[in-house]
Each structure stands twice: as C-alpha cells, then as structure tokens.
Amino acid sequence: MKMLIVEDDFTSRLFLQTFLSRFGECHIAVNGKEAVEAFRLATDTGSPYDLICMDIMMPEMDGQEAVRQVRALEEACGVLSHRGVKIIMTTAVTDVKEVIQSFRELCDAYLFKPIDTAKLLSELKSFQLVE
Numbered sequence: 001m002k003m004l005i006v007e008d009d010f011t012s013r014l015f016l017q018t019f020l021s022r023f024g025e026c027h028i029a030v031n032g033k034e035a036v037e038a039f040r041l042a043t044d045t046g047s048p049y050d051l052i053c054m055d056i057m058m059p060e061m062d063g064q065e066a067v068r069q070v071r072a073l074e075e076a077c078g079v080l081s082h083r084g085v086k087i088i089m090t091t092a093v094t095d096v097k098e099v100i101q102s103f104r105e106l107c108d109a110y111l112f113k114p115i116d117t118a119k120l121l122s123e124l125k126s127f128q129l130v131e
Helices: 010-023 032-044 063-076 098-106 117-126
Strands: 001-004 024-028 051-053 084-090 109-112
Touching: 001 032, 010 024, 010 117, 024 032, 024 109, 032 051, 032 063, 032 109, 032 117, 051 063, 109 117
Parallel strands: 001 024, 001 051, 051 084, 084 109
Antiparallel strands: none
16 A cells, blocks of 8 residues: 655654554655645655645645645546545544545545554455455
C-alpha cells in the first residue's frame, strides 16, 4: 500500500507515519499544496496513492481544498471518486459543519485527533487496504 500523510503538525505526522509504515510506503506533505503536487506526480508516474490521511487546517492550502483538487485530478483521468484514492480527514475540528463539508468534498472517512489507531485500522480494513 502506498500512502500520503498530509499534516503540518510534526507530532501528528510522526504518529501517523510510525503507525502506517508497517502497512507500506509512507510519503509526507506538510500542507495541501504539497499534497496535490505529490498526488499529481504519483498519478503521472503510474504509481498512485492508495490512501491519503489529510489534515483540514493547514497553511498554504487547507485539506478541504486539497481534497477538491485531488478529486478533480482523478476526474480528469476518468477515475470516479469511489474508485479513487481513499481519503481520511484527520483533524481536531469537531464542528459538524466541517464534517459535512468534508464528505461533500468526497472524503471517505473522518477521524478526530488524537487519532485512535483502532479506529484508523478499522477504516483501513473497511476500505480493504489491509486484512
């Protein structure tokens, strides 16, 4: 499995990387702008991501906008969102409006920080990314 962790907070980034690296290759982006570029590069080289863990509140480009752009890139390649990369929003934002907006932008799941690894693993299993 190939994963992209998009997180501006070092501790959260390290936590996710440490947990997820046992399941495959983990790449890092510190904001949405880097995430979209990493996604574009991976797709262009024929080695797309299977999973993106995306923070919402980040500098330069937030997670909501990054998800919109990722889904637009997939659509331009003829990939439907339900067949594309699995995107889990990871955030400390607990506002229901933010959660609803994330799903409108076509994320696949939403986990609150601090991330519960059992819930994260459950999501990975539900996406059939791990057994």
